[in-house]
Amino acid sequence: MSGLVADIIRLEGISYSYFDKIPAVCDISLDIKEGESFAIIGANGSGKSTLLQIMNGLIQQASGKFFFRGHEVTKQTLKDKGFLQFFRKRVGYVFQDSDIQLFCPTVLDELIYGPLQLEMNEKAALDRAFEVMQMLNIEKLKDRSSYMLSGGEKKRVAIGSVLTINPEVLLLDEPTNGLDPRTQCFLFELMLALSEAGKTLVIATHDLSLVNELHTKVALLSEEHRIEKVGDSNDILKDEDLLRKVNLIHEHMHQHGREAHKHRHSHYFFHEHGNGGDV
Amino acid sequence: MKNKVPSFLLERPPAESFNRSRGSLRTPFIEKGMDHLAYVIKTGYVQWETASRDNFFQRIDGRVKVLFLLFYVIIVSLKKDILSELFIGSFVFVLTLVSGLNVFSLYRRVLFWGFIFGFLIALPSAFNVITRGEIIFPILRLSRPYSFWFYQIPEEIGLTRGGVYGVMMLTSRVMNSLALSFFVLYTTPFAEIVKALKVLKVPDSFLMIITISYKYMFLFAKTAEDMHLAKKSRLVGQVSNADARRWIAGRIGLILKKTRMRCEEVFEAMLGRGFSDDIKIYASKKLRARDWFTGVTFFLVGVLFLWM
Numbered sequence: 001m002s003g004l005v006a007d008i009i010r011l012e013g014i015s016y017s018y019f020d021k022i023p024a025v026c027d028i029s030l031d032i033k034e035g036e037s038f039a040i041i042g043a044n045g046s047g048k049s050t051l052l053q054i055m056n057g058l059i060q061q062a063s064g065k066f067f068f069r070g071h072e073v074t075k076q077t078l079k080d081k082g083f084l085q086f087f088r089k090r091v092g093y094v095f096q097d098s099d100i101q102l103f104c105p106t107v108l109d110e111l112i113y114g115p116l117q118l119e120m121n122e123k124a125a126l127d128r129a130f131e132v133m134q135m136l137n138i139e140k141l142k143d144r145s146s147y148m149l150s151g152g153e154k155k156r157v158a159i160g161s162v163l164t165i166n167p168e169v170l171l172l173d174e175p176t177n178g179l180d181p182r183t184q185c186f187l188f189e190l191m192l193a194l195s196e197a198g199k200t201l202v203i204a205t206h207d208l209s210l211v212n213e214l215h216t217k218v219a220l221l222s223e224e225h226r227i228e229k230v231g232d233s234n235d236i237l238k239d240e241d242l243l244r245k246v247n248l249i250h251e252h253m254h255q256h257g258r259e260a261h262k263h264r265h266s267h268y269f270f271h272e273h274g275n276g277g278d279v
Numbered sequence: 280m281k282n283k284v285p286s287f288l289l290e291r292p293p294a295e296s297f298n299r300s301r302g303s304l305r306t307p308f309i310e311k312g313m314d315h316l317a318y319v320i321k322t323g324y325v326q327w328e329t330a331s332r333d334n335f336f337q338r339i340d341g342r343v344k345v346l347f348l349l350f351y352v353i354i355v356s357l358k359k360d361i362l363s364e365l366f367i368g369s370f371v372f373v374l375t376l377v378s379g380l381n382v383f384s385l386y387r388r389v390l391f392w393g394f395i396f397g398f399l400i401a402l403p404s405a406f407n408v409i410t411r412g413e414i415i416f417p418i419l420r421l422s423r424p425y426s427f428w429f430y431q432i433p434e435e436i437g438l439t440r441g442g443v444y445g446v447m448m449l450t451s452r453v454m455n456s457l458a459l460s461f462f463v464l465y466t467t468p469f470a471e472i473v474k475a476l477k478v479l480k481v482p483d484s485f486l487m488i489i490t491i492s493y494k495y496m497f498l499f500a501k502t503a504e505d506m507h508l509a510k511k512s513r514l515v516g517q518v519s520n521a522d523a524r525r526w527i528a529g530r531i532g533l534i535l536k537k538t539r540m541r542c543e544e545v546f547e548a549m550l551g552r553g554f555s556d557d558i559k560i561y562a563s564k565k566l567r568a569r570d571w572f573t574g575v576t577f578f579l580v581g582v583l584f585l586w587m
Contacts, residue, residue: 019320021328058508086297093512099537100502101509103530114513131285147536165513166287193284198291 007067008034008169008200009055014064016050024050026225028064032217034168037191037201039211039233042221043247048204049096051221052171055202056093089118092167096174098154102146107138107157110146114165125164132160136190152183159190169200176207188213206248212237222246313507316500323497329380329465336378336466340570341475347577348463349479354584355455361444363587364451370580371458380465389457397453398446405442408432412439469493491545498541499534506530 009032016024025047032038040048053059054066057078066073068087077083092114095101104110111132115125133139136156146154155175162170175191176184191214195201205211211218211233218236220243222228228246229236236242243249330337336344351367358364375382404410406418417437425432464472473486473493510526566574 053508056512058511080299082297082299088512088514090292093509095505095509095512097505100505103506103510103526103533105529117514128285128287131287135283135285147533161513163288166290166292168292194288197284197289199288 006034006069007031008036008069009202010065010067011051011055012065012067014051014054014061014066016047016054016059016061020062023047023225025054025061025221028227030219030227030230032169032200032202035195035198035200037195037214037216038203039214039216039218040202040204040221041206041208041211041218041236041248043206043223046221046223046246047225048206048221049173052093052173052202052204056091056171057087058093085118089165090168091171092162092165092169093171094159094162094173094175096177098151098158099146101158101161102154104146106143106145107133107149108142110157110161111164114161118165128164128166129160132163135163136160152179152186155179155183155187159187163194167199169202170194172201172203172205174205174207175203176205176210184210208237208243208248220246220248313504316504320497320500320504326465327468330468330471332379334377334379334466336374336462338569339573340566341467341471342478343566343570343574343577344463344467345472345475345478346574348459350578350581351459352456354581355452355459357585358452359448361447361451363584364448364455366587367584368451368455368458370584371455371462375458375462378462378466380462385461385465386458388461389454392457393450393454397450401446401449405438405446407435407437407439407442410439410442410445412441414438415440415443495538495541499538502534502537503530506534 009030011028011030014028015026018024028047028051040051042048050059054061057066057073060075068091071077071083071086073087078087102110104113108129111129112122112125115128116122120128130139133142136159138153138156138160141149141153141157146157149157159172159175172191175187179187188210191201191203195214201214201216203210203214203216214233216233217230218233219230220228220236223246229239229242240249351371355364355367358367372382375385407414414435414437417435419436421432421434421436424434467475470490473490476486476489477483
C-alpha cells in the first residue's frame with residue numbers, strides 16, 4: 001500500500017437488470033481511489049444512475065461484487081447496524097430529482113435529518129446545518145418548505161442535506177441537469193472546493209463541460225450498458241469518434257450567415273469546424 | 280468558495296473499522312411495502328411483455344378478444360352443470376398453452392382469487408343452516424333444534440348435497456371467469472383493451488379516465504419508490520414503526536400535492552394540443568380476415584358450449 005492511494009470503491013463484474021429483463025448495467029468493473037473525482041458518463045439510459053444506486057447500496061446487483069474500503073457491501077452486510085452506520089456515514093448520494101430527496105417539513109429540518117440519524121447531538125447538528133447553509137448561501141431559506149423553492153435552490157438544499165453528514169464519498173447523479181448557468185457555475189465551484197477538501201466525488205453525467213472543468217477520471221458507458229473506456233478526462237474528451245459512438249456528441253447541420261455547415265456538436269464542443277466536415 | 284468550506288467538512292472519519300452488531304436489522308414494514316410496490320410495477324411490465332408477444336391469441340384484434348371475454352363469461356354464468364364448466368375451463372387452458380403464456384403464474388392467480396371469491400364466500404351456503412337438503416357430511420349434533428325469529432337451526436348441522444354442489448358450481452364459475460379475464464389481460468396490451476371497449480359503446484371520456492388513471496398508477500409507484508430510496512440513502516439505524524408511519528403520512532401529503540400539480544400540467548398539455556371538452560380517441564383499424572375467422576370460430580364454439 002505504501003505510496004499508493006487505496007481504492008475506496010471497487011466494483012467487480014457488476015450487472016443489474018430492471019424487472020429481471022431490461023439490462024441496466026452489464027459486467028461493470030471499476031476502481032475509484034480515495035480523494036479522486038470520478039465521472040461516469042454515457043447517453044441517457046446507459047445505466048449511470050443505476051450504477052450510483054448500487055454504489056450507495058440502495059439496490060442490489062444481480063451479479064458481481066461491490067466493495068467499500070475493502071468491505072463487501074451486500075444485502076446482508078447492510079442489515080448489520082454497525083456496518084450500515086459505517087457505510088452511510090461515509091457515502092452520500094445526491095439524487096437527480098431533488099424533489100424526491102427533500103422529505104422534511106423545512107429546509108433546516110432537511111439539513112439536520114442526517115446528523116440526527118447518526119446520533120449526533122442537536123447542537124452539533126444545528127451548527128453543521130448553519131455552516132452548510134452559509135456555504136451554500138441558503139440561510140434565508142431555512143424555514144421554507146421544499147415545494148416553495150426554485151429548481152436551483154432545491155439542488156442546493158439537496159446537496160446540503162448530504163454534506164451535513166460529512167461523507168467521504170459524494171455520489172452525484174446529473175448534478176447540473178436543468179439548472180441555470182449561474183447555479184451550474186456555483187456547483188462547479190462547490191465540487192472543486194469539495195474535491196480540494198479531500199472528498200471523493202463520483203458524478204454520473206452526460207454534461208461533458210462539467211467533466212472538463214473538474215478534470216476527472218472518466219468511465220465511459222456505452223449504450224449497451226457496458227464500460228467502453230476508462231481514462232483521463234483529457235484523453236476521453238479528445239476522442240470525438242468514441243464520444244460519437246456512445247452518443248455523447250452528434251453531427252448536424254448549422255446555418256452561419258449564408259453558409260451551411262455540418263459538424264459535431266454537443267454542449268461541450270463549441271462549433272469546432274472540421275476541414276472535411278463542411279457542406 | 281474554498282474559504283467558505285466549513286471546517287467539519289475537512290475532518291476525516293475517525294477509523295476505517297466498524298463494530299459488527301449482534302443480530303441484524305429487521306426489514307421494516309415500509310421496506311416490505313415498497314417491495315410490493317416494485318412488484319406491482321413489475322407485474323404491469325410482465326403483462327405488457329406477454330401481451331406483446333407474437334403468439335396465437337396476441338395477434339387477434341382487441342375488439343374480438345373483448346367480445347370473446349364478454350360472451351364466454353355470460354356462457355360460464357348460464358351453464359348449470361359442473362361438466363360444462365369443466366369443458367370451458369379445459370378450453371381456456373388449451374388457449375393459454377397455445378398463446379405461450381406462463382400457465383403456472385396465470386393459474387396461481389386464478390386459484391388464489393377463485394378460492395377467496397368463489398369457495399370461501401360460498402362455503403357457508405353448503406351448510407344445511409342455509410341450504411336445506413340431504414346431509415352428506417355431518418359436522419355437529421345439537422341437543423335440540425333452535426329457532427330465532429325466522430331462523431331455524433336444525434338439530435344436526437352438516438354439509439348438504441345441494442349446498443356442496445352449489446359451492447362447487449359457484450367456485451368453478453368464478454375460476455372460469457377469472458381464467459378468461461386473466462387470459463385476455465395477459466394477451467392484450469392494456470391500451471388495446473381500453474380502445475376495444477369502444478365496441479361496447481363505453482364513452483371516450485370514460486376510456487380517457489381509465490387510461491390516465493392506469494398510467495398514473497405506475498407514475499405513483501415509481502415516485503413512491505424513488506422517495507423511499509432517497510430516504511434509505513440517509514438512514515442509518517432501525518426506524519420505529521411510528522416514525523415510518525409519520526413519514527408515510529408526510530409523503531402522502533406531498534404526493535397529493537404533486538399529483539394536483541401534475542394534473543394541472545396534463546390538462547394544460549391537453550389544451551395545448553387542441554382539447555376542447557370533447558374527448559376523441561382514435562378508433563381501431565378495420566378487422567382483418569384472421570380476426571373475423573377467429574371471432575366466428577369462438578362464437579360457434581361458444582354456441583356449442585351453450586347447447587351442451
